[in-house]
Amino acid sequence: xxxxxxxxxxxxxxxxxxxxxxxxxxxxxxxxxxxxxxxxxxxxxxxxxxxxxxxxxxxxxxxxxxxxxxxxxxxxxxxxxxxxxxxxxxxxxxxxxxxxxxxxxxxxxxxxxxxxxxxxxxxxxxxxxxxxxxxxxxxxxxxxxxxxxxxxxxxxxxxxxxxxxxxxxxxxxxxxxxxxxxxxxxxxxxxxxxxxxxxxxxxxxxxxxxxxxxxxxxxxxxxxxxxxxxxxxxxxxxxxxxxxxxxxxxxxxxxxxxxxxxxxxxxxxxxxxxxxxxxxxxxxxxxxxxxxxxxxxxxxxxxxxxxxxxxxxxxxxxxxxxxx
DNA sequence: AAGCTCATCAACCGCAGCCGT
DNA sequence: GACGGCTGCGGTTGATGAGCT
Numbered sequence: 235x236x237x238x239x240x241x242x243x244x245x246x247x248x249x250x251x252x253x254x255x256x257x258x259x260x261x262x263x264x265x266x267x268x269x270x271x272x273x274x275x276x277x278x279x280x281x282x283x284x285x286x287x288x289x290x291x292x293x294x295x296x297x298x299x300x301x302x303x304x305x306x307x308x309x310x311x312x313x314x315x316x317x318x319x320x321x322x323x324x325x326x327x328x329x330x331x332x333x334x335x336x337x338x339x340x341x342x343x344x345x346x347x348x349x350x351x352x353x354x355x356x357x358x359x360x361x362x363x364x365x366x367x368x369x370x371x372x373x374x375x376x377x378x379x380x381x382x383x384x385x386x387x388x389x390x391x392x393x394x395x396x397x398x399x400x401x402x403x404x405x406x407x408x409x410x411x412x413x414x415x416x417x418x419x420x421x422x423x424x425x426x427x428x429x430x431x432x433x434x435x436x437x438x439x440x441x442x443x444x445x446x447x448x449x450x451x452x453x454x455x456x457x458x459x460x461x462x463x464x465x466x467x468x469x470x471x472x473x474x475x476x477x478x479x480x481x482x483x484x485x486x487x488x489x490x491x492x493x494x495x496x497x498x499x500x501x502x503x504x505x506x507x508x509x510x511x512x513x514x515x516x517x518x519x520x521x522x523x524x525x526x527x528x529x530x531x532x533x534x535x536x537x538x539x540x541x542x543x544x545x546x547x548x549x550x551x552x553x554x555x556x557x558x
Numbered sequence: 559a560a561g562c563t564c565a566t567c568a569a570c571c572g573c574a575g576c577c578g579t
Numbered sequence: 580g581a582c583g584g585c586t587g588c589g590g591t592t593g594a595t596g597a598g599c600t
Contacts, residue, residue, distance in 0.1 A: 248569080249568095249569075250569075250594075251569085269586095270585090271585080271586070272584080272585060272586085283570090284586090285570085285571090285586080285587090286569075286570075288586080288587085289570080290568090290569080293567095293569085294568075294569095321589070321590090322588085322589085324587075324588060324589085335588075335589080336567085336568080336569090336589090337567080337568095339589070339590085340566070340567055340568085341566095341567090343590095344566060344567080560600105561599105561600085562598105562599080562600080563597105563598085563599075564596105564597090564598085564599095565595100565596090565598100566595085566596085566597100567593100567594090567595090568592105568593095568594085568595100569591100569592085569593085569594095570590105570591080570592070570593095571589105571590085571591080571592090572588105572590090572591105573587105573588085573590105574586100575585105575586085575588100576584105576585085576586080576587100577584090577585085577586105578582105578583095578584090579581105579582085579583090579584105
């Protein structure tokens with residue numbers, strides 16, 4: 235027996251909402267309140283599915299929404315929250331008053347995900363942690379819908395070990411279009427040279443996918459290792475200045491992490507995976523102190539199938555502390 | 559001006575959690 | 580505990596408009 239439909243589809247209108255429908259919905263909710271979405275269309279006299287009504291209200295009609303472009307500050311918050319929470323848009327949206335999960339998701343998919351994001355290490359920090367096992371053991375991400383149970387497990391598996399994390403500031407956007415202009419400033423001259431020779435920074439010849447994979451990863455790693463600052467999309471080095479806010483986020487993340495750890499019954503196995511993973515990328519497990527960095531941000535995808543051959547060699551060289 | 563490409567965003571779809579029975 | 584309905588979430592789609600040729 236299959237799942238029953240969420241509502242009776244026959245005769246229901248789909249597609250763009252008209253001004254009249256909006257007005258009807260707003261008036262109904264103002265007088266009756268939110269909720270009971272199933273029965274709302276019938277009671278309000280709308281030929282819409284309840285889910286459609288809910289979505290229209292939440293994403294467009296409710297009064298506390300902030301319209302217009304995202305500010306630089308909001309950009310930064312989204313980047314940081316995405317690092318922390320992944321694609322949990324509702325959670326990200328909860329930190330951005332007036333913005334909806336749908337809006338943030340669209341914004342991310344349309345713009346931010348194409349750019350390179352990373353946190354940079356607090357210059358006072360000398361000890362962080364790497365957990366490459368979480369990267370190496372990730373399966374290549376499926377396109378299309380991913381079941382919630384899989385997503386949940388994935389999120390648990392890649393959860394950051396904040397107990398050793400000392401990330402204090404988000405490093406901002408490095409638009410690939412800016413890479414060439416900043417390439418001479420890159421502290422690692424050999425990487426820079428390689429990038430130039432390979433013309434990997436050529437926006438016209440690189441697909442978005444390649445940009446978002448190994449080009450960005452190279453720059454991430456390079457800047458990460460140097461502890462240098464990067465540029466945001468406006469080409470100005472930028473940090474989030476609200477340290478209290480950051481502390482609050484990190485505290486929330488840590489609470490989540492503690493909850494996850496309670497459920498983790500495979501710690502020993504994870505440790506072995508971690509060792510194997512480090513070996514896989516050419517790192518001696520015993521040398522991790524100085525590499526004790528947290529790499530659990532979404533921008534890194536070391537196991538992506540697009541990463542192969544020459545790119546892999548470069549990354550391995552970087553990991554080993556040398557030059558490509 | 560017409561056709562094409564691409565970015566944006568509103569809306570839809572289907573899965574999964576929650577809760578009442 | 581099993582079942583089913585409701586709701587929320589996240590991925591995807593398609594309409595639209597701007598910019599380019």
